[in-house]
Amino acid sequence: MNFDYNEEQQLLADSVRRYLQKDYGFEARRKILASPEGWSAQVWSQLAALGLTGLPFSPEYGGFGGGAVDLMGVMEAFGEALVVEPYLATLMGAQLVARAGSAQQKRTILPAVVEGRMKLAFAHTEGKEGEKLGVVGAPLADKLVVSCGNALFLAERADVKMKPYRTMDNMVAADLIFSREKAAPMPGAAQAIEQTIDFATALVCAEAVGAMKFACDTTLEYLKTRRQFGVPIGSFQALQHRMVDMVISYEQARSMACLACSRVDQALDAAARSRAVSAAKIKIADSARHIGQEAVQLHGGMGMSEELKVSHSFRRLTVAAQQFGDADHHLERFASL
């Protein structure tokens, strides 16, 4: 039993956190959001230089062969900094290629992803016939992995019609229309989809936990510095107890993120893995909503402001709560497994 990151994992998480503190502060992020592209190529090449784009892929393709626990500290740091680059989207696409792609597809795509030369996205949520909705990272992706029922296809971005937009939490995304004529089939499928979505869900749990940590830290700081009635508002018991409940909510969520990441790496069977992931997502969704809403409330009017990072963390937490299924969805799946 051991709940710490090993030395390598800790070193990686620390160096990612240091980099983000230095180059991905709130002002730097604001500039990225204001740019027409909505992401930073420079940041992306730094992530690649840190080895992050290769972390979960086989050394055969230049990667490090890491698992979800290896990525957990990275995702927590991303959550704290509210990184908007399409990292998870790319990892998902590449995981699907690694699990379901042909040898040829793996050889052309995975090394390019590892080296930071290629970005991917995974189009899964169905709209009307041929439509795929809410595909995070699609406008930035070089290639798209698209699911059709239990089958998977690989498409060039240029061959897909899309309507790009920014999500509530400022990610670049698109709805798209896909036709399989121009797409290349991938040999594997159904199992790879489930596995990859569980993997990504565990990582979103970790990312949300990072955003919760930021929301808790910044709210605590605010309670200690904001003065009303001649005293810091943190001296009021009504607010202290709500702050305590936020921190408890965070600790409970973090425990479940640990569980999800560990089981994704180690579970004996798919049902045990999916059950742990769903349990985690239920807790993370509840905690994300609780902590996000309370962080805004305890900041008062300032919590509503675009100018404070806390409102951005609220938006990220709101989306994270629903990403890959909200609490209701996972309650249904948890009960069925």
Added chain:
Amino acid sequence: MDLNYSAEELAFRDEVRAWLGANLPKDLKEKVDRYAHLSKEDLLRWHRILAGKGWVAPAWPKEWGGTGWNLVQRYIFEEELGYAGAPPLIPFGLAMCAPVLLRFGTEAQKKRFLPRIYQGEDFWCQGYSEPGSGSDLASLKTKAVRKNDQYVVNGQKIWTTLAHYADWIFCLVRTDPTSEKPQEGISFLLIDMKTPGVSVRPLILMDGAHEVNEVFFDDVAVPAENLVHEEGKGWTVAKYLLGYERMNTGRIGESKRQLARLKEFSSGKFNDVRFRDRLSRVEVELAALEITNLRFLDRMRRTGQPPGADVSMLKIKGTEIQQALAELMMQAAGPAGGDEFAAALGRRYLSMRKTTIYAGSNEIQRNIIAKMTLGL
């Protein structure tokens, strides 16, 4: 990161589980399963079985009967007791008075009291709360006046759990009414319940059970040798006990057992999605608390630091889960209560409301976290 117990830890768990399976008397387990009242004899019988095995006080130093188990083993043992459905070990002697004596007691006090606590020869209770001093414990008024080699005690304690079973009570009393701060001038005194002037009056709670009492002290003469630590240092003793390693505060094993039972007898209600989802949320919360608890334990093991306000977090979440489970059980069994089992679950629901109030109400626990962990 590895969330699994090691092979040695699993072997230890299996050993404990097997022994409990073979040595927990059937009739006691059956009473626990029915949520029936446990008599003093029931409690002591189980205490003595564990004492006979050498397992009744694992956390004590080895020279006094401790097992020498590490933190994780002790945690596993306590959780297995809960999971097996064993009668509770009453903490007042084993886990409260004894650690105080081990830390602050004289050699004579240790020799006199510890072996009797270990063997279950003395039944202890705790004299802290008073009618005017609940959460604000330091305002307590029970007076102890030193006269030669005795203290003369006058006053009243309340909510005294199992005082009607007890041979001894450890009390916080005021020895110096003139001290500037209320925390000063309090002393820690051991009082024989058979001393003339001690009287016990039952307080019946809403579930009909006689568990707590009022205890009155009317010119009770207590030998001065029963003072623990220095006169006026009682608050230090009380605070030590608050920070004492109580890593089973979350009662994970016990709640896991209740969850399993609830699932068993409420399976007919699983088509009711509303009920099912409420049950799932409690299950998830319990899974999270188990990992949170182990994370704290792991940190304690690494740093050697006492748990501090972590215990408060476990208390808050643990009791919320216990209450949620008791409520779902009551609801699953139905409100009529004509059936004896359903009636017992109804009474249990009523009784479990105490958990967020006792041992430092959950609001006081939040105050502790706000102050100690968050610096508010």
